[in-house]
Structures are given as C-alpha cells and as structure tokens.
Amino acid sequence: MSTIKIARGWLFAFALALLALPGSAASSDRLRVVATIPDLGTLAEEIGGEHVQVRSLSKGTENLHSVHVRPSMLIALSKADLFLEMGLSMEAAWLPELLLKAKNRRIEPGQPGFQNCSDGWKVIGVPLNLSRKEGDVHPEGNPHFNLDPEGGLHLAAKVHEALVRVDPMHREAYDRNYEAWKKRLAERSKRWKLIAKGLAGKKLVVYHSEYDYLAQRLQMDVIASIEPKPGIPPSPSDVAGVVKKMKAEGAKVILTAAWSNNRQIADIARKTGARVVELPNQVKGASWANDWIDLMDGIHTNLAEAFELELP
Numbered sequence: 001m002s003t004i005k006i007a008r009g010w011l012f013a014f015a016l017a018l019l020a021l022p023g024s025a026a027s028s029d030r031l032r033v034v035a036t037i038p039d040l041g042t043l044a045e046e047i048g049g050e051h052v053q054v055r056s057l058s059k060g061t062e063n064l065h066s067v068h069v070r071p072s073m074l075i076a077l078s079k080a081d082l083f084l085e086m087g088l089s090m091e092a093a094w095l096p097e098l099l100l101k102a103k104n105r106r107i108e109p110g111q112p113g114f115q116n117c118s119d120g121w122k123v124i125g126v127p128l129n130l131s132r133k134e135g136d137v138h139p140e141g142n143p144h145f146n147l148d149p150e151g152g153l154h155l156a157a158k159v160h161e162a163l164v165r166v167d168p169m170h171r172e173a174y175d176r177n178y179e180a181w182k183k184r185l186a187e188r189s190k191r192w193k194l195i196a197k198g199l200a201g202k203k204l205v206v207y208h209s210e211y212d213y214l215a216q217r218l219q220m221d222v223i224a225s226i227e228p229k230p231g232i233p234p235s236p237s238d239v240a241g242v243v244k245k246m247k248a249e250g251a252k253v254i255l256t257a258a259w260s261n262n263r264q265i266a267d268i269a270r271k272t273g274a275r276v277v278e279l280p281n282q283v284k285g286a287s288w289a290n291d292w293i294d295l296m297d298g299i300h301t302n303l304a305e306a307f308e309l310e311l312p
C-alpha cells in the first residue's frame with residue numbers, strides 16, 4: 001500500500017472519530033444560522049425547527065445601530081452556513097468589519113448564504129440626499145420595519161426563502177413550519193386590528209424614529225422626534241421645541257426604547273405632563289417579547305394602555 005493511501009486511511013479514520021464525539025454529530029447536521037437581531041433569529045428557529053442552530057448577535061436590549069461587538073460573534077460568523085441581516089444600513093456601524101474579519105465565503109454578500117431581509121421592502125423616510133452626513137444613521141431610509149405590524153410577514157418570507165435556498169433538502173419541513181407560523185400570525189393579529197381602531201388619530205412623540213412604520217400602519221400621528229435627525233442627540237433648543245409643540249398639539253404620550261430612555265425624555269415628560277412608554281424595539285427587548293408575534297402583541301397592549309383604551 002502506498003504512503004498516500006495509508007495517509008488517506010488515517011484521515012478517514014480521524015474524520016469518523018470526530019463524528020463520533022458526543023454532541024458533534026447532532027450539531028454538525030444542523031444548518032448554522034447567524035442573525036443580526038433576535039427578530040430574525042427567532043423566525044429562523046421557528047421556520048428552521050430541528051434542522052437549524054441559531055445565534056442572534058444583538059441581545060435585544062441594545063441600540064440596533066451600535067450593538068456591542070464580542071469575540072464570540074466572530075467565531076459564530078466564521079462557521080455560519082446562513083447569515084441574516086435587516087439591511088438598510090441598520091447594522092452599518094458595527095457589522096461590515098465583523099463580516100470581513102470572519103472570512104467566511106459562504107456568507108459574503110452575493111453568496112447563497114447571505115440574506116438581506118429588507119430586499120423588496122417598501123422603505124419610508126428616505127432622505128433626499130443619500131449620505132451619512134451629520135451622523136444620520138438612516139441614510140437609506142428607515143430600517144426599523146421589524147416594528148411594522150405587517151413587517152413580520154416580510155421577514156418570515158425572507159427567512160423561509162433563505163433556508164430553502166441554502167438547505168433545499170429540508171424544504172418540506174421549512175414550508176410546513178412557515179405555513180404554521182403564518183396561521184399563528186393570522187390568529188393573533190385579529191386582536192391587533194381591534195386595538196388599532198382605537199389608536200387611529202392619536203398623537204405621539206418618539207425619541208428615535210424607530211416607531212414610524214408602526215405609527216403609519218396604525219394611522220397614529222407622530223408630531224415630533226426628540227432626536228433632530230436619527231442618531232443625533234437633541235440640543236437644549238431641540239428639547240424646548242418639542243415641549244412647545246407637544247403643548248400646542250396636546251400630545252400626551254412619548255414612546256421610547258430602553259436604550260434611549262434618558263434624562264431629556266424625563267424632562268420633557270415633566271414639563272408637558274406626558275406619559276413615557278418604554279417599548280422594546282426588537283425581540284427579547286422585554287421579558288414578554290419572546291418572538292416577533294409576542295413583540296407585536298405586547299406593543300399593541302402597551303399602546304392601548306398608554307391611551308387608556310379598553311383591551312379586547
């Protein structure tokens with residue numbers, strides 16, 4: 001027997017031994033999915049079921065535009081078979097360098113393992129000049145469509161499409177799980193439509209413009225964003241302007257995410273007698289936001305309570 005054949009034999013035996021290690025067979029069988037935010041991660045878990053293992057990079061309580069980068073993220077990305085991002089520059093400040101360092105060709109943009117989940121989405125808030133000039137963190141328009149009551153269906157469709165593309169062998173299971181998710185959504189969203197009727201026309205103030213899709217879908221009136229531009233902290237005169245406008249228009253509710261709930265918001269609330277409603281801006285951002293459907297359900301409940309509506 002030649003030396004090469006012997007070496008091949010050893011390699012084969014070594015590979016078999018690796019497969020026999022406890023736990024390695026099960027995890028190597030599954031598709032390794034990395035998602036930037038838990039909204040995408042939990043959808044991948046629900047639609048992927050037993051065929052995937054999923055890692056979400058953001059914890060759910062972070063500012064999506066400046067997620068804290070950890071070394072374990074690099075390891076997860078370097079091994080991933082499928083990568084899911086929101087896109088529209090949502091992750092532009094922290095992700096590109098991480099993807100570059102991961103050196104994983106399977107999940108490079110343009111490869112089957114890369115999925116921008118904003119593909120095909122109708123974007124609002126596109127600035128007239130496409131640039132990050134003056135620090136605007138929404139240069140391609142508003143990326144927070146995970147907070148649109150109709151955004152979840154778009155995200156689920158993209159996640160399903162990506163799973164089927166990368167792992168067509170399990171298409172039947174992905175189709176079945178996707179159909180079950182859509183059924184659950186249709187059932188749960190009946191309540192949201194009832195609450196929406198009571199919220200139409202109500203006035204709101206937000207800190208960051210992350211609830212614009214939500215307000216638009218619910219036909220609510222966002223009279224001001226406390227940030228003068230997305231990602232730009234307000235000056236004292238910006239704050240004074242918001243107070244003046246709220247008093248003139250009688251707006252009594254300020255919506256904010258936990259990461260941006262700060263002293264300026266408390267100050268505005270004190271001066272206007274407004275109620276501050278802290279909402280998650282992504283899945284896992286509150287104890288009740290376990291997945292996208294729970295997130296949207298809880299947002300509707302919290303809004304209804306803020307405006308003292310009767311809950312259906």
Ligand SMILES: [Zn+2]
Nearest residue numbers: 137208210230
């Ligand atoms: Zn934003």
